[in-house]
Amino acid sequence: MAVPQGYDLVVQQLIPGYASLARLAVALLAASPKAGRAGAQVLVAGCGTGAELVEARAQRPDWRVTAIDPSAEMLAEAQQRLGEAGIVWRQSRVEELQADACFAGALSVLVLQSLPDDGTKLAFLSALARSLEPGGQLVLVDLMAPERSPLQAQVDAAWLGFQKASGLPAADGELSALTHGLHPIGTARLTALVNAAGFSDPARVFQALGYEGFLLQRAA
Known part of the structure; x- marks a missing residue:
C-alpha cells in the first residue's frame, strides 16, 4: 500500500x-502503572507514518519502543521521519509477533477500523492482549459506527463541513477516501470483542464526531 500524498x-x-x-495517547500510556516505569517496553501496533512515535520520543525517550506495520511504505516513511535510534522496526502484523507478555503498554491508532468483523478484529485484539504483561494497558483509537439517533444526519453534515473548512478537497456529499472500505463497529460490539480478547471494559478517553479513543487493560 502506497502512502497517500500528504497523508498526515x-x-x-x-x-x-x-x-x-x-x-494524548502517549500521555495516557505514560501515566499507567506498567508503562509508567522507566525503560518500559512499549508496542506501537500499526505505526503508520510515525505520529505516535514522535510523541513517544518527546515525552518518554526512555521507552524501548517496537514499531510495527504491515505496510513497507508506511514503515519507510516513519523511519525516514525518526531514524533508527531507540526504535525496533518490524514489518509485521501483531498476530505474527509472537511476543507474549513482552510489553508494558501498547498504542493502536486507526487500525482496528480497517479490519473486518469476521474474526479478524478479535484475532487482532487477542494478539495485542497476549503481547501485554498482565495489567498492561492499550490505548485504542478508531472510527466507530454511529449510534441510532435522529440527529445523525446533522452530525454527518457537520463532518463534511469540518473537512471543507479544514481545506480537505472532497466531492460534495462524500467523506474522504480514507474513510471508505472501513469496518467500524459500535461500542457494544467493541466491548464484547475486547472482553473476549482478555481486556477490561473500554473506558472512553476521546471523542470527536465518529472517532473515539479508549483505554483498555489486560486482565491480571
Missing part, C-alpha cells in the same frame, strides 16, 4: 483534534 495533513483535516491525539 489529510488525517488532520479529516479528524477533529487529531493534531493532539498522539500526544
Whole structure:
C-alpha cells in the first residue's frame, strides 16, 4: 500500500483534534502503572507514518519502543521521519509477533477500523492482549459506527463541513477516501470483542464526531 500524498495533513483535516491525539495517547500510556516505569517496553501496533512515535520520543525517550506495520511504505516513511535510534522496526502484523507478555503498554491508532468483523478484529485484539504483561494497558483509537439517533444526519453534515473548512478537497456529499472500505463497529460490539480478547471494559478517553479513543487493560 502506497502512502497517500500528504497523508498526515489529510488525517488532520479529516479528524477533529487529531493534531493532539498522539500526544494524548502517549500521555495516557505514560501515566499507567506498567508503562509508567522507566525503560518500559512499549508496542506501537500499526505505526503508520510515525505520529505516535514522535510523541513517544518527546515525552518518554526512555521507552524501548517496537514499531510495527504491515505496510513497507508506511514503515519507510516513519523511519525516514525518526531514524533508527531507540526504535525496533518490524514489518509485521501483531498476530505474527509472537511476543507474549513482552510489553508494558501498547498504542493502536486507526487500525482496528480497517479490519473486518469476521474474526479478524478479535484475532487482532487477542494478539495485542497476549503481547501485554498482565495489567498492561492499550490505548485504542478508531472510527466507530454511529449510534441510532435522529440527529445523525446533522452530525454527518457537520463532518463534511469540518473537512471543507479544514481545506480537505472532497466531492460534495462524500467523506474522504480514507474513510471508505472501513469496518467500524459500535461500542457494544467493541466491548464484547475486547472482553473476549482478555481486556477490561473500554473506558472512553476521546471523542470527536465518529472517532473515539479508549483505554483498555489486560486482565491480571
